[in-house]
Amino acid sequence: MITLTVNGEARRLDTPARTHLADALRDGCGLTGTHIGCEQGVCGACTVLVDGKPARSCLLYAHEAAGKTVTTIEGLDDDAVAEALRAAFSRHHALQCGYCTPGMMVTARDIVLRLGAVDEERIREELAGNLCRCTGYRGIVRAIAEVAANRPVLPAAAPRREAPAVAAPVLATVAPAVELPNRIEHQEALAVPLEAAWAILSDPARIAACLPGAALTRHEGAVLEGTFTASLGPISASFAGVGEWAVGDHAGSVRGRGRDGANAAEGQVEFHLTPAPEGALLNVVLSWRLTGPLAQFSRPALLRGLVAGLAGQFARNLERAARGEAPAKRLSLWALIRAWIFGR
Numbered sequence: 275m276i277t278l279t280v281n282g283e284a285r286r287l288d289t290p291a292r293t294h295l296a297d298a299l300r301d302g303c304g305l306t307g308t309h310i311g312c313e314q315g316v317c318g319a320c321t322v323l324v325d326g327k328p329a330r331s332c333l334l335y336a337h338e339a340a341g342k343t344v345t346t347i348e349g350l351d352d353d354a355v356a357e358a359l360r361a362a363f364s365r366h367h368a369l370q371c372g373y374c375t376p377g378m379m380v381t382a383r384d385i386v387l388r389l390g391a392v393d394e395e396r397i398r399e400e401l402a403g404n405l406c407r408c409t410g411y412r413g414i415v416r417a418i419a420e421v422a423a424n425r426p427v428l429p430a431a432a433p434r435r436e437a438p439a440v441a442a443p444v445l446a447t448v449a450p451a452v453e454l455p456n457r458i459e460h461q462e463a464l465a466v467p468l469e470a471a472w473a474i475l476s477d478p479a480r481i482a483a484c485l486p487g488a489a490l491t492r493h494e495g496a497v498l499e500g501t502f503t504a505s506l507g508p509i510s511a512s513f514a515g516v517g518e519w520a521v522g523d524h525a526g527s528v529r530g531r532g533r534d535g536a537n538a539a540e541g542q543v544e545f546h547l548t549p550a551p552e553g554a555l556l557n558v559v560l561s562w563r564l565t566g567p568l569a570q571f572s573r574p575a576l577l578r579g580l581v582a583g584l585a586g587q588f589a590r591n592l593e594r595a596a597r598g599e600a601p602a603k604r605l606s607l608w609a610l611i612r613a614w615i616f617g618r
């Protein structure tokens with residue numbers, strides 16, 4: 275667990291020791307403006323400011339940035355020099371695909387601030403650590419030279435916001451509150467009366483029994499422990515995790531985190547039941563953060579399809595359970611993806 279300041283906001287991130295800062299910014303903070311090209315310090319696409327100085331975020335462990343101030347391209351929205359650079363890049367056609375642009379902007383801003391009016395040869399030398407695959411250097415250099423020659427006046431730096439003091443967790447096993455950058459809302463119609471559905475949804479063991487791939491291994495008060503297994507063809511991931519459970523009036527939430535090898539997941543499911551003409555309506559809000567190889571699945575349309583498929587299987591299982599029948603339990607991501615593709 276580390277605390278740092280990102281774009282003026284205190285952030286608390288739960289990130290494995292070997293995660294580099296670029297991944298932590300993208301996966302942990304949802305700041306995808308920081309691009310990753312070579313991951314070996316050559317291309318400069320991942321350049322961010324660390325304590326005000328340009329740094330390769332692929333060469334820094336996130337833990338090395340603990341306690342520091344990090345500024346990504348998103349944090350330069352209101353910056354006077356970055357604003358002038360954006361306009362100049364546009365005027366001089368200084369981007370094509372734009373992949374290098376966030377890193378170029380961060381370096382260009384540093385050149386303008388540090389050197390002021392400089393000739394194009396010096397700008398090319400300073401830009402040696404930022405590669406543009408589209409080879410749009412001519413426009414990039416001209417844009418920087420123009421801004422450098424008319425360096426805008428900078429407002430005084432905003433005071434640094436400190437990360438809040440972190441209280442020791444009451445229960446070492448319970449997931450601490452960190453930001454979850456992804457969120458999906460979903461509704462599922464249940465063909466069972468509201469109270470019959472609530473009898474299942476108010477009991478974590480019965481929920482786990484209806485959720486394909488899930489198994490509950492411990493339930494003590496608000497603390498849950500369990501596993502979640504999903505398969506994609508021959509690949510199978512089994513997350514073992516802990517969570518916290520809370521219930522209200524026909525509503526509840528589970529927040530937890532788990533790990534399977536290099537994959538780590540943290541998530542929260544909030545749900546509430548409302549009456550519907552044919553039975554009940556299950557309203558679900560799913561928030562999560564996924565790191566590791568499985569994070570490749572964070573394509574919004576595909577994920578929405580997977581969530582809808584999983585929620586549909588859960589709902590059908592809940593209806594079976596309400597009728598006293600056994601639920602279908604194995605979760606095949608491939609079957610859900612196939613259904614999603616054919617559905618489209």
Ligand code: FES
Nearest residue numbers: 311312313318332
């Ligand atoms: S991704 Fe960091 S320098 Fe290329």
Ligand code: FES
Nearest residue numbers: 370372374406407
């Ligand atoms: S504009 Fe495409 S990599 Fe630079």
